[in-house]
Amino acid sequence: MAQVKNNYQFEDMLQKHNLKKTAPRLRVLSMMYSKNTATSQPDLESVMNDIDRVTLYRILNVFEEKGIIHKVFDLNGTANYAVCHSDCQENHHHDEHLHFNCTVCKNVYCLNELNMPRLTLPAGFEAQGFTLYASGLCPKCSKKSAVKVN
Amino acid sequence: MAQVKNNYQFEDMLQKHNLKKTAPRLRVLSMMYSKNTATSQPDLESVMNDIDRVTLYRILNVFEEKGIIHKVFDLNGTANYAVCHSDCQENHHHDEHLHFNCTVCKNVYCLNELNMPRLTLPAGFEAQGFTLYASGLCPKCSKKSAVKVN
DNA sequence: TTATAAATACAATAATGTTGCATTTGTGTT
């Protein structure tokens, strides 16, 4: 599930990316690594409400640049942020996996295990990247609705 | 390419959906049907700048409800609106086609001809719908960049 | 022509995101 990391590891991450070890950054890292879903910007903002909004945006931007997190818009156009699974690097992400948006709990899951189906596009179109979304019920919410029915 | 329709046909469309035939609505229809790409909200707003912004939002919302247009977020999270290809009805869209977002001209193309590859999700996930995006060069922009190179 | 519901225009407010700059802080060096 969620990647478990301690504060020393977060400090290492920052250091490796030449980022200063600051309290706001460590808190953002800690929160995002504690979850197995992406975190929406509104959620981040309310949880981190004592950190200045602008600082939060700047932290998210620099983390994205460094390849620590990636940004994914859910099916309502809301920005969500998730920790990068693996080999993402500065300005070079590898995030072509399925994103699952639960219609009940609204969570966005990064399904890294699913590789993207390559398609042939109509003549003239030159694809550089693909993004695939699915919507529906996540495991938690499908379990709940099943209970309701029975 | 772009579906060609005249004003009488737009009036018919409105009538069939029990919408009053008003100048703002006819202009929005006319503009959207004249293009073969989706139109971004900022573009719509600047082109229709003499129509009240709120009116524009309400027109877009009611057109979407009625199945006349569908809303698609581009890879920057910007809302785009495109005419529905076919059998879309009130609160029941059939828009599971590839959306191609050109990285140069930023246009969003609805590639209706491409049917969605069905995937098997991890256990517990129940998919209700899929949305597939591609980014890269559209025919116009890939032609231009080819000329530059040669 | 008139009555009426629907649509538009306008005002106010909310949510999301950006820019500029003063202040604070982390970190390498003395």
Add this chain to the structure above:
DNA sequence: AACACAAATGCAACATTATTGTATTTATAA
């Protein structure tokens, strides 16, 4: 341990996108 400086934060201002409420206007049916 103290200093110097770049980096990061905090704050103010502003921009864009979107929603809600309400008065006014308009399309349409009687």
